[in-house]
Amino acid sequence: MTKKLFSCLLALVLLFSAASTVFALEPSSDFYVTDESGVLSRSTIESIINMNSILENSYDAQLIIVLIDYFGDVYADEYAVQLFNDWQISGNGILLVASTQEKRGGITVGSEIESVFPDSTKNDYLNRYFWDDFDAGNYDEAVTNLSNALFNWYEDEFGPASSGIDGSYAPPPAADGPSLGTRIMYFILRNIYIIVILFIFLIIVLMDRARYRVYYRGMGIPIPRYHFWYLWHGPHHRPRGPRPPRGPRPPRGGGGGRGFRPSGRGFGGRSGGGFGGRSGRSSFRGGGGRSGGGFGGRR
Amino acid sequence: MKIPDILKSRVFAFSLLAAVVLISTPLGARASLKRASNNVEEGFYNGVYIEDGDYTSGSIASYLSDASRAALGLITIGTNHAELTDVTDRMRTAREDLLGANSIGDKYAAYHTLSSAFDSFMSIVSDLSLTDSEGESVEIYSELFIQSREAIGRNPYNSSVQNFITEVFQRFPADIIASIFSIDAPESFGGNT
Structure with missing residues (x-):
């Protein structure tokens, strides 16, 4: 009896744990990067932290990176929105959450910037800067490229950032894009x-x-x-006309006759013919702390 | 090769001209009618141009996107409360259908289901005790959904479709062309009337 009671109690506890585990993810001590999968290098994490110091200082925004192993039965977009709201990320913030094992995830943004960062833009950024490296297991490159692109988006949207607390973060210039050879090839294919x-x-x-x-x-x-x-x-x-008839034979000998003289014009009788030959600078409002509800990525 | 005399006759020339006109005219009319119908349907995705005010209204597609975002926010709250499980599943399914719908008719059906689920959600959640954060989230997301719903209700797209059907599609010769070539009238958001 006691054993049965204990088993039931244990089952209930496990059930409750399972139900609440999905959204029980707590931010890491760094807050800005939660790497549950343990795939990011320390230098990448520090780069993100430095970037956030500038984002907070300049735009009161946050760029949060969360990498986990599995979403389980939960849709990635629900997970992201729930996390965004639970962690009270700023209204101008961006959250990237992705599963390293399931290769899905995406971006959700705060309600303050949802209108200028729609789902189509989220998908565009992920396709251009994130998914290729992420799918290939190059997590540092994927996170670094995407975060740099998002930082540049903030600058384009809200103006140049002021330097961070230690001024050490200097985002690289926007990606150069394809090489000269690739651009030539694209030009040829398009035309x-x-x-x-x-x-x-x-x-x-x-x-x-x-x-x-x-x-x-x-x-x-x-x-x-x-x-x-x-x-x-x-x-x-021009089709050649028939040959003109031969002229009369010149008289033989005799006096007084004049020999045949050809005309002064050239042979043929016809002249050659003329010829003529890539945001609106919306006023910045802080606060909010709520996801706009949009999601771009792989659900 | 000698051209037959019949082909040089005026009778043949006029007959050929008549045949060309008789064939090309309905084909051209078909293309024009189809293009006009598509232009009207474009108003669903890009907004309807209001000539009186010289502006373009917001599109129903964009408001549906807002409603979808609001629904997602409410779904994340609903997953934390057992009392909201059923209605949250309904909202989730309806939102999935809305995201995956291709035709305007399918979008309307999914939106209608989502709207109904939203109303059920709000009636249940009002009796629940929520945390401050959840309460605030519900307020914001529900406001967004309601604003989207109102904007969709006011949208001039359905009027533009009705005008097109009445003034063009059901009149001669568009009605004949449409029946011969099986051209469908533009879909209104809520079914053709």
Whole structure:
């Protein structure tokens, strides 16, 4: 009887613990970085802490990073909003929470900046700066790149930050983006149809030029300069007329007759023809301490 | 190759012209009607232009997004109270459906369910004892949801759809073109009337 009672009691305690564990996550002593998975280096954590000193000082904002092993049965967005509200993160704050084992998570922001940092922007930042490295297990790079990008967002939105308490944090410039070779490749791919049309046009022009040269070589005269607009009208496009009849034979001998003199004009009887060729500077309000409810990421 | 004489005749030329006109006119009308219908539906996502005031109203899609955010906030509170489990699940399911809905009709159905679940949630939560933080959160999120609901109710999108249907879609020759080519009228948020 006692054993049964004890088992029931234990089961109840475990059940209650399981139900409340999901949202029982307490912030670490650093507060700004809670690395339950233990995947971040100390230097990354310190960088985030330094960044937050500037964010707090300049914008009364916080950038909170939370990495856990599992969300379990809880949706990532519910977890994030609950955490944001429980930890009383500032209304201008941003919370990143992600599961290293399940590879899901996302960003939620405070109610004060929800209107200028919508879900589409959250997803954009995560796709550009976070997910690739995170999925590959490069957690330091993922967190560092995303946090730097978010810091730059604060500066773009609210103006340049004043230096932090120790002034030691200097965010790197915005990511340079793809390399020159990649940019050239993107340009070519985006404009491939124009390039193909230009290439075909070039081939046609070269073939026409060859025909032009053959035309004049056949006439036995020096080849004038070719221009690409000859493609539409040029001497070599006009059909050659029938040969003119031969003139009368000049009289033989005799006196007084004048020999045949050819005309002063050139051979052919036709002239060559003319040719003509990337926030609104909303007023800053502090406080709030509540998630705007939006979420960008993998639920 | 010698061209047949029939092809050089005026009768053939006029017949060819008539055929081209008869074929291209309905095709062109179909494209125009479809484009006009799509333009009206764009008002759901981007807002409706109000000519009198020379401004564009907020879009129903954006207000639905606000309602979804408010619902998420309330869901996180509801998970902490056993009395709210059922209604929280209903809100969660409705919000999922709303996020995953593709057509305007499906969005309306999901929104309607969400709105109903919200009302049930608020009627239950008013009798619960909440912490100060929870109470404040409920107040903020419920206010956001109610504001979104009111904005959706006032939105001129449904009027623009009704006007288009009455003035264009149901009149000659648009009604014939629509029936021949099976072109659907733009969807109103709440079903076509």
